[in-house]
Amino acid sequence: MVARHAGISPTTAVKVLNILEQRGMVERRYEVVAEGIAKEISVWVLRVDPYWMTDATASQIRSTTPPAPVLKTQKDIKVPRRFKHLFWNVDLSELNTKDHGPAIAIAILEQDNPHAIAWAIHNLDPEAFAVAALPRRGFTPEMSALASRIARKK
Incomplete structure (x- = not known):
């Protein structure tokens, strides 16, 4: 890298x-x-x-800044294999950030994995975090607050 x-x-x-x-x-x-x-x-x-x-x-x-990465369209961005354990009940090849952004944000925030959260911040739209911030069963107020802050800062 x-x-x-x-x-x-x-x-x-x-x-x-x-x-x-x-x-x-x-x-x-x-x-x-x-x-x-x-x-x-x-x-x-x-x-x-x-x-x-x-x-x-x-x-x-x-x-000194690294060369600009090759921009991908939102449809092309897939969840990396290294986060497969966070999506144990889903086929990773079917997930993409454009169509499944909120579900990806929710799954990552529920697991509290800092590497996955960093990846999500760089690859998901603010709207995905805004949806994740909505009250839901099993989602702590701290998780909702984090999702809300990320959505506002992006």
Whole structure:
């Protein structure tokens, strides 16, 4: 993913990340995620330490943005396989954000999965969260408030 966002090859990305890790500028962590099955992945975290963070470096980091992602139409956006466990009673290939946005938002908010919530915020319309915020059985007031805040902020 680092390579894709930086617009470089995966081999180059690994070399650069290893150099940055040796310099203490990034840190590699391992997390277990659900992608159909539990799977361990590497997560790289930027370490912002005063000894290397100069004004010039901070300015460069702020001015560097990843290439714009290829925009998909709402109809093309599917729920990623890594969230399959949140939709155990639904065929993921049948879900899309345009036609099933509110149902996807409700299912994700009910499970309180931060990675899934982050994905939903980036991929669902505000209307999906507005519908999810409506009072419903089994949905706590906190979940409704969160859905309402997300809908307003988008």
